[in-house]
Amino acid sequence: MRRFLVLIVCISSVAMCRVVSAQCSDEVFLRRAYLAVTGSLPTAQTCERFLDDDNFNKRERLVSRLVNSELSFKYMQMHWGDILRIKSEFPSNLWPNGVQAYNRWIYEQLMNNVPYDKMVRELLLSEGSNFRSPAVNFYRGFQQRTPENFYKNINLLFLGNRDCRDNGHLCFSQVRFKSTKEWKEEIIYLDYHKKVYYTQIELEDGTTLTPQQDSDWREVYVNWLTSSRNRRFAEVMVNRMWYWIFGRGIVHEPDDWREDNRPSDPQLLAELTDYFISSKFDMRKLLKKILLTDEFESEAAPAGYYTPQRLPAEVIVDALATVTGIWDTYSSRVPEPFTFYPPRTRATHLGDATVSSTELELFGKVSRDVSLEAQRNNEISSRQLLYLMNSSVLEQRIRKSGVLKKICEQNPTLEQLTDAITLRVLSRRATDSEKRLYKEYMEQNGLSLRDLALDMVWVQINSNEFLYNH
Amino acid sequence: MRKIYLTSVLLLALSFAATAQRAKSVILVYLDGGPSQTETFDPKPDTSRDYYGSYKGVAKTNVEGIEIGEKLPLLATIADKYSLIRSMTHGSNAHETGHYTMITGDASGGAVVYPSYGAVISYMKRDTYKGVLPCYISVTSANSRFNEGGFLGNEYKSFDTGGRPEKEVYEVEGIVNKFVDSTALSRRMALLEEFETLPMDKQKIDSLRAINMEFIWGQSREVFDLANEPDSVRQRYGMTRIGQSCLTARRLVEAGVPFVNVRTTGWDTHKKHFQFMNSMLPNLDKALSALISDLDARGLLDSTIVLCGGEFGRTPKVMWEAPWNGGRGHFGAAFSYLVAGGGFVGGKVVGKTNKTGEKVAERPVYPCDLIGTVYLLMGIDPYGTLPHVSMGELPILPSLLNSEQSNGLLYEIIDIKKGDYER
Numbered sequence: 001m002r003r004f005l006v007l008i009v010c011i012s013s014v015a016m017c018r019v020v021s022a023q024c025s026d027e028v029f030l031r032r033a034y035l036a037v038t039g040s041l042p043t044a045q046t047c048e049r050f051l052d053d054d055n056f057n058k059r060e061r062l063v064s065r066l067v068n069s070e071l072s073f074k075y076m077q078m079h080w081g082d083i084l085r086i087k088s089e090f091p092s093n094l095w096p097n098g099v100q101a102y103n104r105w106i107y108e109q110l111m112n113n114v115p116y117d118k119m120v121r122e123l124l125l126s127e128g129s130n131f132r133s134p135a136v137n138f139y140r141g142f143q144q145r146t147p148e149n150f151y152k153n154i155n156l157l158f159l160g161n162r163d164c165r166d167n168g169h170l171c172f173s174q175v176r177f178k179s180t181k182e183w184k185e186e187i188i189y190l191d192y193h194k195k196v197y198y199t200q201i202e203l204e205d206g207t208t209l210t211p212q213q214d215s216d217w218r219e220v221y222v223n224w225l226t227s228s229r230n231r232r233f234a235e236v237m238v239n240r241m242w243y244w245i246f247g248r249g250i251v252h253e254p255d256d257w258r259e260d261n262r263p264s265d266p267q268l269l270a271e272l273t274d275y276f277i278s279s280k281f282d283m284r285k286l287l288k289k290i291l292l293t294d295e296f297e298s299e300a301a302p303a304g305y306y307t308p309q310r311l312p313a314e315v316i317v318d319a320l321a322t323v324t325g326i327w328d329t330y331s332s333r334v335p336e337p338f339t340f341y342p343p344r345t346r347a348t349h350l351g352d353a354t355v356s357s358t359e360l361e362l363f364g365k366v367s368r369d370v371s372l373e374a375q376r377n378n379e380i381s382s383r384q385l386l387y388l389m390n391s392s393v394l395e396q397r398i399r400k401s402g403v404l405k406k407i408c409e410q411n412p413t414l415e416q417l418t419d420a421i422t423l424r425v426l427s428r429r430a431t432d433s434e435k436r437l438y439k440e441y442m443e444q445n446g447l448s449l450r451d452l453a454l455d456m457v458w459v460q461i462n463s464n465e466f467l468y469n470h
Numbered sequence: 471m472r473k474i475y476l477t478s479v480l481l482l483a484l485s486f487a488a489t490a491q492r493a494k495s496v497i498l499v500y501l502d503g504g505p506s507q508t509e510t511f512d513p514k515p516d517t518s519r520d521y522y523g524s525y526k527g528v529a530k531t532n533v534e535g536i537e538i539g540e541k542l543p544l545l546a547t548i549a550d551k552y553s554l555i556r557s558m559t560h561g562s563n564a565h566e567t568g569h570y571t572m573i574t575g576d577a578s579g580g581a582v583v584y585p586s587y588g589a590v591i592s593y594m595k596r597d598t599y600k601g602v603l604p605c606y607i608s609v610t611s612a613n614s615r616f617n618e619g620g621f622l623g624n625e626y627k628s629f630d631t632g633g634r635p636e637k638e639v640y641e642v643e644g645i646v647n648k649f650v651d652s653t654a655l656s657r658r659m660a661l662l663e664e665f666e667t668l669p670m671d672k673q674k675i676d677s678l679r680a681i682n683m684e685f686i687w688g689q690s691r692e693v694f695d696l697a698n699e700p701d702s703v704r705q706r707y708g709m710t711r712i713g714q715s716c717l718t719a720r721r722l723v724e725a726g727v728p729f730v731n732v733r734t735t736g737w738d739t740h741k742k743h744f745q746f747m748n749s750m751l752p753n754l755d756k757a758l759s760a761l762i763s764d765l766d767a768r769g770l771l772d773s774t775i776v777l778c779g780g781e782f783g784r785t786p787k788v789m790w791e792a793p794w795n796g797g798r799g800h801f802g803a804a805f806s807y808l809v810a811g812g813g814f815v816g817g818k819v820v821g822k823t824n825k826t827g828e829k830v831a832e833r834p835v836y837p838c839d840l841i842g843t844v845y846l847l848m849g850i851d852p853y854g855t856l857p858h859v860s861m862g863e864l865p866i867l868p869s870l871l872n873s874e875q876s877n878g879l880l881y882e883i884i885d886i887k888k889g890d891y892e893r
Contacts, residue, residue, distance in 0.1 A: 089566040090616045091583055143579050162860060300668075308670045333615075356614050358632065358643075364624045367617030369583040374859060377624050380671060382678040382685075383604070386644035389659075389679065390686055393632070395649045434665070441661055455654075459661050464668040464675070 021304045023297050026051055027428035028470065029059055032306075033291060034427070035469045036245045037063075038071035039078065039315045039348040041322050044423040051429070063291045067284050073110040074349050076287075078314065079244050080106050082376065083157060085141050085368040087353040088334055092141040092368065095184035096332055096339070096352070098130045103351040105134035116237055116281035117226040120158060124222050129180070129187050136188040139175055147172040156371050158225060160236045160257035166204045171211060171221040183335065190216055228277050232257070238272045238286065239263075243373060245290055247309035254373050300470045308470040310378040313363035314347040316467070320359070320394070321346075323425050323461060325403040328357050362387055380467065388462050398457050408450050414439055417453060425460040490886060491849025492773070493812025495723040496591065497730045499716065499758060499778040502613055503738030504568065504805075506784040506798050507827065509539045509747045510754075511806035512556045514786065514827050521826055523788045523796065524744050533817040541751035544759035550817040551762050551771065552810035553883045557821020557830040558779065560837050563800040565738075566615045568781035573613075574620065575841035575867050577875045582864065585620030585856070587841050588612075588729040590866065592626045594850050601726045602681075603690050604629035608731040609715040609722075621858045628731055635696060635714035642694045645686055652687065659683070693725045694718065703764070708756040716761040723765070723774050728848075737780055740797040743788070762810050775812030775844060779805070786827035804830045807840060809883065813847040818883045836876050838869035843880040852879065 024032070030050050034042045042050070050062065066072055081103065085092045088099050109119045126135035142149050151169035155161040174190040192214050201209040207224055211217035225233055236257065243249040250263045263269045272289065279285045290296060295305040302308075311319065321327040321344075330341040332355050341350070347360055353368035363384055364377045387394065398404065407420045418430040418438055430438075442452045460466055508514055513528045514521055515537075528537040531549030538546055538554075545552075560577070562568045567578040574584040585593070592606040599605050608628040612618055619627040633641035639648055650658075659679070666672075696704065696714060699721075707713035712734045719730040734754075739746045758778055765771040783805025784798035804823045810816060822832040842852035845866065852870060855863035869875035881888035 090570050090578065144581055149581065302670070308668070354615070358611065358630060361614055361627070361630075367583070367619075369617060369621070370860075372860065380675060380678070381625070382681055383629060383644070385675065385678050386682045386685065389682055390644050390647045390650065390655060392641050392647040392649060393643065395647055399649065437661075437664055445657055455658055455661060458658050459665050462658075462662050463666055464670050464672075468668065468670055470668055470670070 021298045021301050021306075023294075024299045024306070026059075028300070029297060030062065031427040032296075032469055033059075033062060033066055035311065035315060036296075037066045037075065037287070037291065038069060039075040039312070039318065040071055040346070041319050042427050044420065047423050047427050059297070060292060063288055067288050067291070070111075072287075073107055074346075076110050076244075077103060077106050077351065078348050080110075081351055081353075082366050082368055083371045083373065084138065085353075085371060086137075086351060087141075087368045088332065089354040091143050092353075093143075094130075094137050094141055096334060097184060098134075098137050098140065098186075099352045101131055101134035102137040110283075113282065113284045116276075116283050117228070117233075118281070120226050120233075121222055124154065124225075125216065125218055127188055127190060129185055131182070131185055133188075136186075139188050140177070140186060145175075145177065147175065150175065153371055154225075156255055158236060159232055160239070160251070160255050162256055162258075164204065167201060168203055168209070168221055170198065170201055171209065171217045174217055190218075228281075231273065231277075234277050234281070235269060235273050237281075237283075238276050239269065240373075241283070241286055242272070242290060245287075245296065246306070247378070248307065255371070308464075308468040310380050310468055312376060312378060313360050313365040314350075316363050317347040317357070317359050319466070320397075320461065323403075323457065324397040324401040326397045326401060328359060330355050330357065359387075385462075388467075395458075398454055401457075404453055404457065408453055412449070414442070414449070414452075417449060418456070421453060421456050421460065425457065426463075426465050490846055492847045492885065493775045493844075494726070494773040494848075495728050495730070496588075496775045496777065496812070496844060496848065497716075497719045497723060497732065497761070498588070499712075499719075499761075499776065500573075500613070500731060500733045501737045501754075501778065501780040502569075502733055502735045504565070504780045504782045504784055504800055505737040506739065506743065506747065507556070507804070507806040507823075508784070508786055508798075509541060509751060511538055511554045511808055512823060512827060513537060513539050514825070517786075517826055520788060520790070521786055536817070536819060539751065541747060542755045544755045548759055548763055551766060552776070552808050552816050553814055553818040553820065555807040555809060555820045555835050555840065555880070556804075556823055557833050557835050558783075558805050558807050558837070558840070559830050559834050560782070560802050562802040563782065565781060565800070568800070568802050569613055570616050571837045572779070572781045573618070575838040575869060577838075577869050577872075580868070582858065582861070583617060583620045585622040585626060586618040586628075587844060588628055588731055589619050589622055589626040590845070590856065591729045591848060591850065592628075593622050593856070594848075595728050596626075599726075599728055602685055602688060603693065603722065603725055603727050605727065606729040606731070607631065607722055607727055608733060609635065609718050610711075611733065612731060613733060621861075621864075622856065623859075628729075631694070631718070634711065635718050636709055636711050640694055640696055640714075640718075644682075645691055645694060655686070689725070693721050696721075706756070706764075707760040708753055710753045710757065712753050713757040713760070716757040720761060720764055720768075720770075723770060724768070739784065740789075740799065741794055743784075743797045758808070765811060771811040773812060775814060775847060776810040777807060777840075777844070779807035786823075804828065807835075809840070809880075813884050813886065814843075814880075815883050815885060820880060820883055834877050835880065836869065838867045838876050839879055842867050842870050842876075843884060846879060846886065847884060 030042055086099055086102055088096050123135045123138050126133050128136055130137050130140055147169040150172045155164040174194050176189050176191050178187045196211055196213050209220045211220055239249045239251050240254050243254040250265055250269045251257055275289055276286050298306045300306050300308045327344045330345055331338045356365055366376045415435055418435050422430040515528050527540045529540050529543050529546035530537055531546040533549040536549050560571045570578045573586040576584040588606040595605055606628045608630045610632055611630040612628045632643035707717040715732045719732050722730050762776055765774050782800055782802040785801045789797045821835055824831045845852040852867055854866045856866050858864045
């Protein structure tokens with residue numbers, strides 16, 4: 001009967017040019033939502049509680065809880081940090097104090113769910129010290145601080161336009177920088193004495209802007225940019241959020257909007273954009289809406305609407321730390337002497353592309369050199385597989401894992417052991433056939449329960465099910 | 471007309487690749503932190519304690535007229551095998567920008583992040599290099615202050631060996647795992663095969679895993695196993711991190727690896743400079759002289775470029791004042807590099823600094839001049855291009871076209887005549 005229904009859904013979806021496959025299981029949904037929204041694995045207890053929950057609306061309740069969680073704000077902060085290129089050293093050169101203030105500012109926007117248009121306004125119309133008005137760091141993060149570069153970046157970030165040809169950059173020609181005696185403090189201010197030599201700036205879409213003497217010229221541009229009449233502004237954000245969740249934009253690449261790069265599903269994009277604008281640019285509502293679409297709930301398939309994605313570098317690194325209970329330590333090399341991050345800091349929360357580790361580099365941590373989403377490379381490589389297969393550093397972490405030790409010390413049955421590990425690594429209970437497989441494996445190779453546990457963790461972290469959000 | 475033009479450019483490029491290549495591999499001995507040129511390759515014995523500190527003399531080399539630091543007596547015996555650049559300059563005194571410039575050849579401050587020359591060589595050799603070992607290897611780790619892959623992407627970044635070559639077991643990441651033997655790994659692989667349920671990228675992942683098994687149990691394991699070397703050879707390089715790293719580099723080059731980055735740290739001597747020099751220079755002397763002579767004895771020096779230097783030099787004037795109490799600061803205005811092999815001739819000195827070493831007096835050499843010369847010797851057109859994801863083809867060394875950032879390739883110390891390849 002269910003198959004039959006699915007078939008009907010499929011047929012009707014094909015008619016609407018949307019391929020929606022069967023709904024994914026609760027196990028898959030939980031892990032998928034956790035990884036997409038918070039970049040972290042659910043704990044074993046969370047998994048059990050969710051799987052044993054009988055409420056019909058448990059998925060919606062989970063999504064509500066997740067989008068309002070601190071972990072979600074922190075993970076979204078990482079996405080923003082990537083495209084705003086937040087980094088202490090080369091090439092953004094924001095330096096640690098600036099990086100910290102900037103991250104804090106973004107976090108507060110997300111925590112307070114500041115509407116998208118307001119957040120962008122504050123970002124682009126900022127003035128003052130980079131320590132006290134953190135949004136001004138936007139203007140600092142350029143090797144060449146020219147109005148043309150600011151404008152190019154603004155076009156890319158907020159309009160998905162890689163090739164701007166109008167002279168809107170004139171609106172940013174008053175921006176000036178002044179350093180203070182404090183190390184790496186800078187004041188961003190506006191030069192109002194610059195004469196208006198032109199009365200009108202014509203934008204690519206035909207809009208005319210009229211900057212006034214003795215005023216912030218950025219304002220006329222930003223008013224136009226963030227207006228709800230500027231549909232592209234909302235579309236780009238909607239599409240970007242979709243990209244963050246699915247790894248593929250409705251318009252793809254998400255920062256390459258052109259006449260000849262059409263959305264794969266114009267109706268979906270239009271619906272979500274209408275919703276986003278009518279919600280007054282509420283980003284949290286938008287996220288929730290996307291998570292409750294049929295697409296997000298559909299079963300993974302290579303050609304289906306939900307395509308499995310390899311986990312981002314920071315997420316894999318955190319997941320390995322969660323599984324073993326042994327976390328890397330991170331430090332900042334500037335200013336000397338080195339500053340250490342608190343123990344158990346998540347890689348997803350570092351906030352500074354200058355701070356890294358061998359593991360993060362291996363899995364392709366974003367270096368934040370450019371504002372393009374494509375800078376993140378989630379392609380699986382032989383070196384990454386080599387590391388998972390045979391790294392003595394990783395093996396040592398599994399062997400030293402207090403978590404694993406604790407599980408083994410409780411003298412579990414084979415079934416209990418299998419469930420405990422599978423819940424921790426793959427966020428689900430083990431299947432019966434898996435339990436049989438492990439049992440045979442243990443007997444064939446004459447392993448102790450502890451040895452079996454080590455091999456089990458190894459097998460699971462090497463499996464696609466672990467490496468991908470599926 | 472356009473077609474004819476294109477064909478001739480293509481022919482030129484082909485003839486370029488066919489004839490200009492002298493070297494097959496590069497070994498970069500990178501002294502991270504910025505080594506002092508005064509105690510290494512540009513000694514200033516005629517200055518006062520303010521400049522020369524507690525050092526007095528020099529080491530006279532086997533080449534008439536060339537003197538190097540007194541703590542490098544072994545290198546002094548083989549000066550005919552290498553040349554010295556004493557007029558390297560880029561003017562940056564910050565680690566990250568100095569490092570960026572010295573490792574990419576691009577002046578920092580541009581809008582684009584360039585790849586390191588290891589990554590560029592790795593990219594250029596992607597079709598011709600067929601080895602099992604990665605094309606670009608760092609012993610034991612690369613400096614991660616900026617993204618070495620630059621706009622070429624992560625694929626071309628270095629493979630970091632990790633581990634410690636001077637220890638009894640050199641635990642090369644992913645290859646040598648003291649906890650898991652071949653039986654255990656095969657057992658696990660068989661279990662994984664049965665466990666794997668999700669079909670994503672299966673074919674690709676299976677083939678990558680097979681390559682990795684070959685990598686773990688095949689020739690590469692042998693290459694990294696320094697116990698295969700006679701003890702006398704290991705001792706000659708020195709049982710130090712830098713010594714055994716240089717030995718590893720030689721073995722990698724023998725196995726055909728195109729770019730090896732031997733990175734040693736600790737050269738950022740703001741304090742206790744002379745104490746550090748006394749302890750570090752003998753290790754460098756041993757390792758680098760053994761590397762060059764060993765390559766030479768094996769007939770590999772002709773096809774292997776050896777480079778030694780850091781992101782900048784150190785202030786010629788000693789900072790005797792507190793809190794440094796005898797240190798040297800960062801100095802990007804004038805510093806030295808050693809170059810040998812792979813088409814570089816020996817026994818020459820390029821450039822000169824003034825009496826105190828604070829200024830370049832003759833023939834400034836910019837980072838792109840050195841790296842462009844390395845490209846030329848590796849058969850890579852220094853005036854060629856690299857693909858950028860959104861900007862199309864970009865010049866491989868943009869600074870080479872800028873007279874403020876370049877003073878021309880180092881034709882005076884290579885065996886290729888100027889004019890043959892100059893554009």
